[in-house]
Amino acid sequence: MRNSVFVGLDWAYRSHAVCVIDAQGSVLKHLTISHDAQGLGQLRHALAAFGKALPVAIERPSGLIVDALVEAGHQVFAIHPNAVKASRPRYRSTNAKSDAGDAFMLADLLRTDGHRWHALQPQSAAIRGLRALVRTRDDLVATRIRLANQLTALLDAYWPGATCIFAAVDSPIALAFIEQWPTAARNLTARQIAAFCKRQGYSGRRSPGVLLERLQAAAPSLCEPALAQAQATAALALVALLKPLSAQIKALDGHIALAMAALPQAVSVMSLPRAGCICAAQILAELGDVPERFATAEQLCSEAGVVPVTYESGKSRAVTFRWACNRRLRQAITCLADNSRHASPWAASVYHAARKRGCDHPHAVRILARAWTRVLWRIWTDGTVYDPAIHSSACRIEISQQG
Template sequence: MSRCVFVGIDWAYRSHAVCVIDRSGSELKSLQVSHDQAGLSELLRFLRSFGKALPVAIERPSGLLIDLLVEAGHQVFAIHPNAVKASRPRYRSSNAKSDASDAFMLADLLRTDGHRWQPLQPQSAHIRGLRALVRTRDDLVGSRIRLANQLTALLDSYWPGATVIFAAVDSPIGLAFIERWPAPRKLSARQIDAFCKRQGYSGKRPAAVLLQRLEAAAVSPCEPALAQAHAVAALALVAVLKPLLVQIKALERQIEAAMQQLPQAASIMSLPRAGCICAAQILAELGDVPQRFPTPERLAAEAGVVPVTYESGKSRSVAFRWACNHRLRRAITCLADNSRLTSPWAASVYHAARKRGCDHPHAVRILARAWSRVIWRIWTDGSTYNPALHTSAMIQNIEEG
């Protein structure tokens, strides 16, 4: 039979501090384990000596250690780092900090305030796989954007025309153009037309128009030797960007295949202008455990699409919500921004917010908050989006927007 104990784990990259306390808050035993097979096995054996299904507090909501604890049957409570930081003055007057003391504090917070948190629910293997694919793809897209900005800044310093001849400098044809002509030179419409045919260009812009874009750009007074050095640097960036684009496309194909294995995918993809990738980004963060968000308000707060209110006496202020799932916020606001282009209701919520003086990001968050209620409903009951079935919710969202 399990003893009434509480466990706190201070996670670190190479090792973890573990502390076990009893119901009175007295420390029973502490341990330091390494983040490897031997250390994690030792941790599980250590916890088994106190019983099964132990309540465990930790600051991380996901990762290998979390998966091992959940699969071992323990109740894992993810406590936000802000809550941990704000609780430190309860235990010491100085700003001193150690892994062992943080592990004790986590265990004691779980003992005194455990009713405030919900234990993590194990997600299915399909959801965890989708999350790995989506997050990796998002990180690679971020790398692509940074490299493309770096390449644009470099080209602007010695050949600005190469950045404007095509729609995007990091498009396959844009990179091929830089690879073919990395240094400034005089080109003819015939040369550009032949290049576009070899690349299978489908931009529907004749070579004469592309040449006009190239020639209308500013001319850099860069010396030939300096231009050659810049060209070498540009080719290096192109060499990194090209395989990066290939891997992003490969991940997107894997994401599309993974979405076909999830029953909840049809619900999220039924939203206006959701698309497979955006729907996958939302579903990867929502998961497939409806108990995780018992109310739509909880989902909206987790997604960071509702502000934080500070109120004391006659003073009241509303501030941006920084503490949230940033990936989920990006996904839902992306959906909201796209939906206003085809959904009359979404467009009306957005434009009403703009008329009240909200800037674009704020108006999109207001629309995302409205969509979060609809997302919560179709995610929890497994239905697909149908405007006729959500009329009452839409009217409420418009009045509150």
């Protein structure tokens, strides 16, 4: 990297340590800035004294501080924390650590190994907005799952029937049922269930009689009345959290659909088999709209965590799961791959071939996800839509070597 000045920034929640060094590694300036408007202004002023478009190394690829540096015209290089951790023995032989020392190390890594990293490519405001919507939705869904699991465990302890009468305990109809009958309703009749379903607009395929049979087939409640009442109060508290949470997730679905409709790249991603709006949005939010970000399909496969990591030393060789990756992107692409095998004969053949070789389901899905990631990279780079006649045949790789 042919620069005369390098900057390292050790990020923290309340303050950031900054180090500026020259081409020989000598420290030109050390400073600590606060994470507020005054601190960001101080950072811009301090860096301006050393020139424009300075290379800045930091351990995170996004955030307010990164946006401020990019807006000021500097080149931001996101260095993975694992790379920083592995480099510490180069600078000290003990476990000593300081923010200022880490800032210097980041700057010096950029000076000596800058050719190994690429400057961040600013994403459009539309993509950043979509990413905010998608990630918030994902977090809310994770919260809903945790609360639903907690509610299921609670109901299993005092009224198991409430968990099995409907398909999902966090569905609107199930939550309404628990609200109306928070404790074991031993004398509930099919007529009462029918009236309840009618009020709720239940459109399920199960008759009130079948629902009653499910309720009666569950393990009976053996709790004492006082304990059951306390547990029912706790269950109602969880229901009160789940209902608005589900409503907000549904509202975000609408906002995400509108955001996707305004993005030209959405057409490419949504052309893949079984790539619904939400799954496509999850993929596009992590990919962005800068095709130059990934020079090859293999780079994207590594970023998505759908290829393994190989360790070789002497006669030993090990192929292991890739932990360091964009986990949100991996989740979205593997979800797409798992769904696609039900709609694409080519995807089904890749999946079943992996299973025949002894791969378990998650491994086979990752193998298929790697194949789809190659297709995704091509249509995303070219700005085209998926064509089975072209892309599936172009993606025939050595399945036996996939991980």
